[in-house]
Amino acid sequence: MESEVLDAAARAAEDTDVRRLQHRKRLFAALGAVAIAGGVGYALYDRLYASHFVATDNAYTAAETAQVTPAIGGIVRAVHVTDTQPVKAGDTVVSIDDTDxxxxxxxxxxxxxxxxxxxxxxxxxxxxxxxxxxxxxxxxxxxxxxxxxxxxxxxxxxxxxxxxxxxxxxxxxxxxxxxxxxxxxxxxxxxxxxxxxxxxxxxxxxxxxxxxxxxxxxxxxxxxxxxxxxxxxxxxxxxxxxxNLERTAIRAPVDGVVARRSVQVGQQVQAGAALLSIVPLSQVHVDANFKEVQLDRVRIGQPVALRSDLYGHKVQYRGVVAGLAGGTGSTFATIPAQNATGNWIKVVQRVPVRVQLDPAELAARPLQVGLSMTATIDTRRQ
Structure with a gap:
């Protein structure tokens, strides 16, 4: 009688192990199916969608800064602006003594x-x-x-x-x-x-x-x-x-913000001397430095999504590719690399891509020059 009980218990334990093994196999099969489905889905996503976008965080805001210089020499009678002051095109920023x-x-x-x-x-x-x-x-x-x-x-x-x-x-x-x-x-x-x-x-x-x-x-x-x-x-x-009399009143050439003012009242200035700079914040663009391997499908006019560290990832700017530089960043460096030497190591180069921003978005959320940006180009439009 006791042996029969032991045999029943053994059979029950064996059945339990078999069910656990089968459950584990089904679980592994399900996990494998999920993994395969995920891989296929990611491959399809990358092939059909993600592969059409190229992105970089090596991007910075820039602008065609206007340098204010006098056309004639003379003694500075008055300086009408200070650094960070906004000005309009045509505003008098510096006055030169007009007696002569x-x-x-x-x-x-x-x-x-x-x-x-x-x-x-x-x-x-x-x-x-x-x-x-x-x-x-x-x-x-x-x-x-x-x-x-x-x-x-x-x-x-x-x-x-x-x-x-x-x-x-x-x-x-x-x-x-x-x-x-x-x-x-x-x-x-x-x-x-x-x-x-x-x-x-x-x-x-x-x-x-x-x-x-x-x-x-x-x-x-x-x-x-x-x-x-x-x-x-x-x-x-x-x-x-x-x-020459009219030029004694030095005027702002563009709308913008005064920067790097170096002129002072009473200073003797010469024609062509740099007095100050004006940064046209309404004309800020982005210089995005993409790797050369990312540019095979980049074309002028393609849309670009940009985010600034200043406003965070919740704020997105819209732009378009305005042009590609004529050379890599290292080519135009002050001391360019000498690849003809014997100690040559291949390094992936970066090419500056200019991105034109939406003026309305710039007016709503101004950007200063030199800010870090993240740029993503949609290359589906060829």
Whole structure:
């Protein structure tokens, strides 16, 4: 009887072990099925969805910072801004003493007035020179008439001398008459030479007058008073002086926030010296440095999801790929890597990708330059 009880207990224990083993097998089978399903699901997720996204946390905000520099040198009279102060484009940020510029403008305006009067004198002188040419032409005509008269007197005196010289041998003409005839001929010849010299002088005077008018005409040819080169030059100098006066008020080139102000009142500044910078926070972009192996499907215009450490992961910015840099970050480093040396180790390079942010989101949640960002590019749009 006792042996039967023991046998029943043994069979019951054996059945329990068998059921446990079967339950364990089913449990392992279920776990294996779950693992396989999870692996297949992850593979499908990675293949169909996750593989279309590339992400990096090596990203930082940046902006095209505007550097404020004077166009002219001078002494700083006033500084109207401080660091962190917001400004609008066109606001005066620094004033340079304008005393020299005011005097230079007054001098340039005086030079312009004198040039206008000088050109008007050229025009008036043209009429005067035309009258002189007419007068010199009359003098030349009168001198030519005198030459003709002198020539006639010479011919008449020569004929008279020949007649008396022919009669002198017969004694019909006295020696005194012959001498008078000879003197009259010489006098007529002298008068002819004088008339010819006067005619030559009149001709030279007329030529000089013509040359003077031609020289004066060059100064006013093909130009009005307003377009005359002398007036145009004086006007350009006046405009330059006016521009230099306006440049004594240095204005903000863009909207933004003042940064790195180094100018002080009373400082002597030179043209081109850096006075301060203005960061246009409304134009902030993100420079995301992706590994080169991530860029095979990245294209311009693809959407980008960004998060900033400043606002946390709950705040997401939307952006688009605006462009890819022309080289890797190491290429444009101050001391680039020399891969041609014998001690070369291959390192995965990073290429800066510029991401343009949504202006409306920037206005709602401003970002400063240099903040850390996380960028994820959706490469499904090719």
């Amino acid at each position: 510029a005011v005097l230079a403008l007054a001098q340039a305006e005086a030079e312009l007035g004198r040039a206008i009067r000088r050109v008007r004198g050229y025009a008036a002188n043209d009429d005067s020179l035309a009258a002189q040419i007419a007068a010199r032409a009359s003098d030349e005509q009168r001198a030519l008439a005198q030459v003709a008269a002198a020539q006639a007197d010479v011919e008449r005196a020569q004929i008279d001398l020949k007649r008396r010289d022919a009669l002198a041998g017969s004694g019909s003409v006295s020696g005194e008459e012959l001498t008078k005839a000879r003197n009259a001929f010489e006098s007529a010849r002298a008068n002819l030479s004088a008339a010819q010299a006067t005619a030559a002088q009149a001709r030279a005077s007329r030529t000089a007058a013509v040359g003077s008018r031609q020289a004066n005409a060059v100064l006013i040819a093909d130009a009005t008073e307003a377009t005359n080169p002398e007036v145009a030059l004086a006007r350009a100098r006046r405009d330059q002086a006016q521009l």
